[in-house]
Amino acid sequence: MKITANNPERKSWLPVDSNSDFPIQNIPFGVFLTKEYITTIGTRIGNYAIDLGALHQLGYFKGIPLTEDIFMQDTLNDFISDGRKTWRLVRNRIADIFDVNNSELQNNSKDKEVIIFNLKDIEMLLPISIGDYTDFFSSKEHATNTGTMFRDPENALLPNWLHVPVGYHGRSSSIIVSGTEIHRPKGQTIAPNATQPTFGPSKLVDFELEMAFITTDANHLGDAIPIDEAEEYIFGMVLFNDWSARDIQKWEYVPLGPFLGKSFASTISPWIVTMDALEPFRVPSPKQEPTPLTYLQQKGDNSYDIHLQAAIKPEGKKETIVSNSNFKYMYWTMIQQLTHHTVNGCNVLSGDMMGSGTISGPTPDSYGSMLELSWRGTKPVQLVEGGERKFINDNDEVIMRAYCTNNTIRIGFGECTGKILPTK
Ligand code: MN
Numbered sequence: 001m002k003i004t005a006n007n008p009e010r011k012s013w014l015p016v017d018s019n020s021d022f023p024i025q026n027i028p029f030g031v032f033l034t035k036e037y038i039t040t041i042g043t044r045i046g047n048y049a050i051d052l053g054a055l056h057q058l059g060y061f062k063g064i065p066l067t068e069d070i071f072m073q074d075t076l077n078d079f080i081s082d083g084r085k086t087w088r089l090v091r092n093r094i095a096d097i098f099d100v101n102n103s104e105l106q107n108n109s110k111d112k113e114v115i116i117f118n119l120k121d122i123e124m125l126l127p128i129s130i131g132d133y134t135d136f137f138s139s140k141e142h143a144t145n146t147g148t149m150f151r152d153p154e155n156a157l158l159p160n161w162l163h164v165p166v167g168y169h170g171r172s173s174s175i176i177v178s179g180t181e182i183h184r185p186k187g188q189t190i191a192p193n194a195t196q197p198t199f200g201p202s203k204l205v206d207f208e209l210e211m212a213f214i215t216t217d218a219n220h221l222g223d224a225i226p227i228d229e230a231e232e233y234i235f236g237m238v239l240f241n242d243w244s245a246r247d248i249q250k251w252e253y254v255p256l257g258p259f260l261g262k263s264f265a266s267t268i269s270p271w272i273v274t275m276d277a278l279e280p281f282r283v284p285s286p287k288q289e290p291t292p293l294t295y296l297q298q299k300g301d302n303s304y305d306i307h308l309q310a311a312i313k314p315e316g317k318k319e320t321i322v323s324n325s326n327f328k329y330m331y332w333t334m335i336q337q338l339t340h341h342t343v344n345g346c347n348v349l350s351g352d353m354m355g356s357g358t359i360s361g362p363t364p365d366s367y368g369s370m371l372e373l374s375w376r377g378t379k380p381v382q383l384v385e386g387g388e389r390k391f392i393n394d395n396d397e398v399i400m401r402a403y404c405t406n407n408t409i410r411i412g413f414g415e416c417t418g419k420i421l422p423t424k
Contacts, residue, residue, distance in 0.1 A: 021412020124270035202245035209368035
């Protein structure tokens with residue numbers, strides 16, 4: 001089935017700024033609270049939120065096999081379970097409804113009143129109920145930087161790294177939507193040269209510039225997903241800030257990996273941009289040497305050219321952009337990560353989320369964490385209004401952005417923001 005929603009010629013009758021992340025070719029999915037305090041599934045065009053529950057109730061999805069209440073829910077999990085064919089039909093239909101050449105809704109002010117909301121009148125909620133969350137470690141530059149800092153510059157990558165998409169199971173209960181404030185976590189840390197740990201607020205709170213993908217029900221327990229099919233099970237992507245307390249992490253992570261240094265909070269952007277919308281921005285992933293084992297060998301272009309940005313905004317001050325990276329730097333692709341995740345028979349469900357791992361590029365201005373940008377605190381990052389940062393201070397807001405662009409369209413993710421408040 002053709003993705004007619006992606007037609008770059010298409011224009012919407014809703015006004016959209018030329019530099020908007022959300023032209024009619026995007027049609028992401030999210031969940032929001034209306035000013036009448038009703039939770040609904042929606043999409044976004046320009047600065048308008050569109051209530052899909054109301055659209056469906058008023059008959060605009062006629063002919064598409066959808067249950068009556070599919071959009072009148074507080075998560076997207078059931079819609080995601082419906083599978084790729086349904087996602088595509090719904091996106092194509094939404095594009096038609098809001099196409100400038102279609103007068104059906106455009107000329108119906110009564111329907112428009114209950115379907116279309118100004119973005120400032122709604123509140124975005126967490127779009128999915130995340131059953132399981134896995135975070136990978138798939139940027140070679142990031143793995144090399146951290147290996148150089150903490151172990152041995154000569155052998156920065158551990159022997160498994162070029163063969164296995166390394167990952168760990170994270171905590172899903174503390175995944176929060178953009179805009180949610182976070183208190184500085186407390187925990188055990190050990191001072192340099194000390195022999196005993198102490199307890200207190202983390203001194204080294206950091207962000208990790210990541211993206212994450214959301215899956216549909218992919219396999220039954222015991223079955224593996226072949227790499228050629230993996231893409232079918234990926235619904236879409238969000239921006240992902242995998243907040244990290246480096247001092248807690250450093251003390252606790254041996255030998256079982258990250259724990260409380262990560263699980264205090266992770267922030268996602270509210271709109272899930274579908275893989276269909278990202279289709280025009282496919283690019284090859286980095287050449288893999290040595291060739292991975294057969295089950296991880298992929299064909300075609302499996303990465304995406306997504307510009308990434310991280311900024312720090314101290315309270316009452318202008319933001320400083322501290323990193324410009326790109327999703328295409330990822331060494332292991334999403335289909336390799338998903339295939340690897342299920343190769344032992346582990347089942348993946350609708351609403352599961354997989355983080356890419358910190359996405360660092362090849363140059364120091366493209367590193368995806370303060371740990372790398374300040375090189376473990378040895379090279380403070382200068383802020384535009386004076387002052388410097390090694391890590392994140394109290395009342396700093398971290399703002400992440402992601403977008404794709406070519407000569408004709410721009411598809412973006414909006415912002416993923418979070419503020420670190422003083423410890424509780
Ligand atoms: Mn991470």
